[in-house]
Amino acid sequence: MKTFFSELYKKANSGFWPIFITLGLLIAGTISVYQSPRSLSAFLTLMLCPLLVYFMKINMKVKTFIGLILVIVILPVLGIRNIFYLEVIFQMAVFAALALGLNIVIGMAGLLDLGYVAFYAVGAYTWAIFGSKQLSLLHSIPGAAPAGAEFALSPNYFWLFLFLGVGLAALAGILLGLPVLRLRGDYLAIVTLGFGEVIRVLALNLDKPINLTNGPQGITPIQRPPLPPEFILSPIRNLLTPIVGHVPSEAEFYNVFFYFLALIIIMIAITVATRLEDSRIGRAWTAIREDETAAIAMGIPLVKMKLAAFAAGASFAGAMGALYAANRTFVSPETFSFLQSIGVLTMVILGGLGSIPGVIFGASAVVILNIQVLQNFSLYLSELRQSDAVIPIINFAWKDLSNQLDPAKYQKLVFGIILVVMMIFRPSGLIPAERRKRELVEDKE
Amino acid sequence: MSLLQTTNVIKRFGGLVAVNKMTFSVDEGHIVSIIGPNGAGKTTFFNSLTGIYRPEEGEIMFKDHSLIGLRPDQVSARGISRTFQNIRLFGSMTVIENILVGMHIRLKQNALDALFRSKKFHAEEKEAEQKASDLMEYVGLKNVGNELARNLPYGGQRRIEIARALAANPTLLLLDEPTAGMNPNETEDAIKLFRRIRDEKGITILLIEHDMRVVMGISEHITVMDYGEKIAEGSPQEIRKNQRVIEAYLGREAASSKD
Ligand SMILES: Nc1ncnc2c1ncn2[C@@H]1O[C@H](COP(=O)(O)OP(=O)(O)O)[C@@H](O)[C@H]1O
Numbered sequence: 033m034k035t036f037f038s039e040l041y042k043k044a045n046s047g048f049w050p051i052f053i054t055l056g057l058l059i060a061g062t063i064s065v066y067q068s069p070r071s072l073s074a075f076l077t078l079m080l081c082p083l084l085v086y087f088m089k090i091n092m093k094v095k096t097f098i099g100l101i102l103v104i105v106i107l108p109v110l111g112i113r114n115i116f117y118l119e120v121i122f123q124m125a126v127f128a129a130l131a132l133g134l135n136i137v138i139g140m141a142g143l144l145d146l147g148y149v150a151f152y153a154v155g156a157y158t159w160a161i162f163g164s165k166q167l168s169l170l171h172s173i174p175g176a177a178p179a180g181a182e183f184a185l186s187p188n189y190f191w192l193f194l195f196l197g198v199g200l201a202a203l204a205g206i207l208l209g210l211p212v213l214r215l216r217g218d219y220l221a222i223v224t225l226g227f228g229e230v231i232r233v234l235a236l237n238l239d240k241p242i243n244l245t246n247g248p249q250g251i252t253p254i255q256r257p258p259l260p261p262e263f264i265l266s267p268i269r270n271l272l273t274p275i276v277g278h279v280p281s282e283a284e285f286y287n288v289f290f291y292f293l294a295l296i297i298i299m300i301a302i303t304v305a306t307r308l309e310d311s312r313i314g315r316a317w318t319a320i321r322e323d324e325t326a327a328i329a330m331g332i333p334l335v336k337m338k339l340a341a342f343a344a345g346a347s348f349a350g351a352m353g354a355l356y357a358a359n360r361t362f363v364s365p366e367t368f369s370f371l372q373s374i375g376v377l378t379m380v381i382l383g384g385l386g387s388i389p390g391v392i393f394g395a396s397a398v399v400i401l402n403i404q405v406l407q408n409f410s411l412y413l414s415e416l417r418q419s420d421a422v423i424p425i426i427n428f429a430w431k432d433l434s435n436q437l438d439p440a441k442y443q444k445l446v447f448g449i450i451l452v453v454m455m456i457f458r459p460s461g462l463i464p465a466e467r468r469k470r471e472l473v474e475d476k477e
Numbered sequence: 478m479s480l481l482q483t484t485n486v487i488k489r490f491g492g493l494v495a496v497n498k499m500t501f502s503v504d505e506g507h508i509v510s511i512i513g514p515n516g517a518g519k520t521t522f523f524n525s526l527t528g529i530y531r532p533e534e535g536e537i538m539f540k541d542h543s544l545i546g547l548r549p550d551q552v553s554a555r556g557i558s559r560t561f562q563n564i565r566l567f568g569s570m571t572v573i574e575n576i577l578v579g580m581h582i583r584l585k586q587n588a589l590d591a592l593f594r595s596k597k598f599h600a601e602e603k604e605a606e607q608k609a610s611d612l613m614e615y616v617g618l619k620n621v622g623n624e625l626a627r628n629l630p631y632g633g634q635r636r637i638e639i640a641r642a643l644a645a646n647p648t649l650l651l652l653d654e655p656t657a658g659m660n661p662n663e664t665e666d667a668i669k670l671f672r673r674i675r676d677e678k679g680i681t682i683l684l685i686e687h688d689m690r691v692v693m694g695i696s697e698h699i700t701v702m703d704y705g706e707k708i709a710e711g712s713p714q715e716i717r718k719n720q721r722v723i724e725a726y727l728g729r730e731a732a733s734s735k736d
C-alpha cells in the first residue's frame with residue numbers, strides 16, 4: 033500500500049503532471065470558491081494550491097508566477113466576495129509570522145520559550161497606546177472617558193510605530209533573555225512562562241496609577257493606517273465591481289489592505305528567517321541547540337547569540353502585534369493569554385521544529401482548524417440540535433445533545449491532542465527541517 | 478619560550494582535588510602528551526585550560542597573556558581549539574556546517590550582511606565553504622560534506638571534530654583521547670594526521686592519550702598525571718623507564734583487575 037502511494041506520488045511529481053495538477057486544482061478551487069463562497073471544502077481545495085506549488089517539481093519561475101497570481105489576484109478578489117476568507121488568511125499570516133519568530137527561539141536556538149505571546153502584546157500595545165485616545169485619558173478612570181478626548185497622533189504615524197513595535201519587542205526579548213541566560217530546559221520554560229504572564233498582568237493592571245492600558249476593558253478605538261489615495265483606489269474599484277458583483281466598500285478595501293500588509297510582513301519575516309538561518313548567525317544558533325558546551329568551545333559567544341535569538345524572534349511578534357492592533361482597532365489583555373503562547377508552540381511543533389516551510393504550514397493548518405473546521409462543526413451540530421434527527425440504534429435525539437458540546441470551544445483540547453500526537457508519532461513535524469545541501473567542489477569528482 | 482605555561486593550577490570538585498598544583502608547559506611547535514590512569518584529572522585539566530572550568534588557584538599563561546577568567550569562546554579566540562573525549566559534534570548539522578561553525582570567530586559577516594546578502598557575505602561564505610571542504614579532505618574524508626554529522630561512523634566523527642577544531646586556525650590544538658575506540662589501522666592514520674598537522678600547519682599539539690604506542694610514537698615530551706598531580710615528565714625514553722610511572726599504571730591495573 034505504502035509503495036503504491038509512493039509510486040503514485042513519484043508519477044504525479046514528474047514530467048508535465050505537476051504543473052497540470054497544480055493548475056487544475058487552482059482553477060477548480062478558484063471556481064468553486066467563486067461559485068459557493070461559503071463552502072468549507074471549496075476553501076480547503078483552494079488552500080491546497082500553495083502546498084502543491086511548494087512541493088511539486090515545477091520550474092522556479094513558473095512556481096513564483098502561480099504563487100503571485102494566487103496571492104495578488106485570486107485571493108483578494110475571492111476575499112471581497114466572502115470577507116471571511118480574508119480574515120482567515122489574515123490570521124494565517126499573523127500566526128505564521130509568530131510561528132516563524134518562535135521558531136527562531138525554539139526551533140533554531142533550542143530555547144524553550146512559553147511566554148512568546150508577551151512580545152506580540154508589546155507590539156500591539158505600542159500602537160494601541162499611541163494610536164488611540166489613550167494618551168489624553170491617562171488621568172481618567174477606565175470606562176469614564178471624558179468628552180472631547182482626542183487622538184494624540186495622526187493615523188500616518190502607524191508606519192513609524194510598526195517599526196517601534198518591532199524595536200520595543202526586540203528590546204523586551206533582550207530583557208527576558210538576560211535573566212534566563214543560565215537556564216536550560218524546564219527551568220527556562222517556567223521562567224519564560226512567568227514572563228508572559230507578567231506582561232499580560234501588566235496590561236491588565238496598568239490602568240492605575242496612570243491609565244496607560246485601560247485595564248481589562250482594553251483600548252479602543254485604535255486608528256488604522258490610511259488607505260492608499262483615491263487615484264489608486266478608483267481604478268481598482270472600477271475593475272473589481274463587475275467581478276465581485278457589487279461596488280467594494282471601504283470596509284472591504286480595508287480588509288484587502290490589511291491582507292496585503294500582513295502578506296508583506298510575512299514575506300519579510302520569511303526572508304529574514306531564511307537568510308539568518310543560512311548564515312554564520314543561524315549556524316551558531318543551531319550549534320547552541322545541538323551542544324552548548326561544544327558551541328562555546330568553538331568560539332561562539334553564548335550570551336550574545338542567545339540574546340540575538342530572543343530579540344530576533346520577538347521582533348517578528350512585535351511587527352504583527354502592531355498590525356493586529358490596527359486591524360482590530362481594539363486590544364485587550366485577554367488576547368495575550370498563555371493559551372496563545374501554547375497555540376503558537378503547537379503550530380511550530382505541528383509543522384516541524386526548525387523548519388521554516390513547516391511552521392508556516394503549521395500556523396495555517398491550526399488557524400484553519402480553529403476558525404474554519406471547528407466552527408463549521410459547531411454550526412453543523414447546532415443545526416442537528418434544531419432538527420428532529422435521531423441517532424439510530426442508540427435512539428439518541430440530537431436535540432437532547434448538551435449545549436456545552438460546542439467544538440469551537442475546544443481549542444485547548446485540540447492544541448493538547450496535536451502536541452501529544454505529534455510528540456509520540458512525529459516529533460520532527462509534518463514538514464521536518466532539512467539542512468541545505470551545498471554544491472561542494474569535492475562532490476564533482 | 479613556551480607557548481603555554483601553567484603554574485600551580487588547582488581545580489577542586491567539593492572535597493575532591495581533581496587537578497593539584499599542575500605546573501606544566503608546552504613549547505611552540507611540539508607535540509606534547511599528557512597520560513595517566515582513568516580519573517587522573519587530565520580532562521579536568523583541559524577544561525581548566527579552555528575556560529570551561531575556572532581553576533581555584535594558579536596561573537595559566539598563553540602567548541604571555543593570562544587565560545584565567547576568560548570564557549571558553551574567548552579562549553578559543555586567543556587561538557586554542559579542542560576536541561572532546563566523548564565526541565561532541567553538532568549531530569543534526571551537516572559535516573560542512575560543523576566545520577563552518579568552527580570558523581565562527583574567523584568570519585567577519587554580521588546580521589546586516591546576512592539579511593541583505595551583500596557581496597562581502599557571498600564572497601566570505603564561498604571562501605569558507607571551500608576552506609571547509611579542503612579541511613574535510615585534509616583529515617581524510619571525502620564526499621560526506623552534505624551528510625548529517627551523526628550519520629558518520631565513529632572514526633569519521635573523530636576526524637570531523639579535528640577538522641572543526643582546525644577551522645578556527647588555532648595556534649594550539651588540544652586533543653582529548655582522539656584515538657579512543659579506533660582500530661589499529663585508524664589509529665595509524667590518526668598518528669600520521671597529527672604529525673601532518675604539526676609539520677605542515679605548524680600547529681602545536683597537546684594530546685591526552687591512553688594508547689601507549691601513540692604516545693611514545695609521536696610525542697616530544699610527556700607529562701604523567703595521577704590523582705590530579707604531575708608525577709613525572711620527560712622524553713618518551715625517560716618516561717618508559719620511570720619507576721613511578723610504571724607503578725602508577727601497573728599498580729592501578731593490578732588493583733582494578735581484582736574487582
Ligand atoms: N564535573 C565534575 N564534578 C565532579 N567531579 C568531577 C567532575 N569532572 C570530573 N570529576 C572527577 O575528577 C576526577 C578527574 O576526572 P577526569 O579529569 O575526567 O579524569 P581523566 O580525564 O584523567 O580520566 C575524577 O575523579 C572525576 O570523577
Ligand SMILES: [Mg+2]
Nearest residue numbers: 519520521562
Ligand atoms: Mg578524560
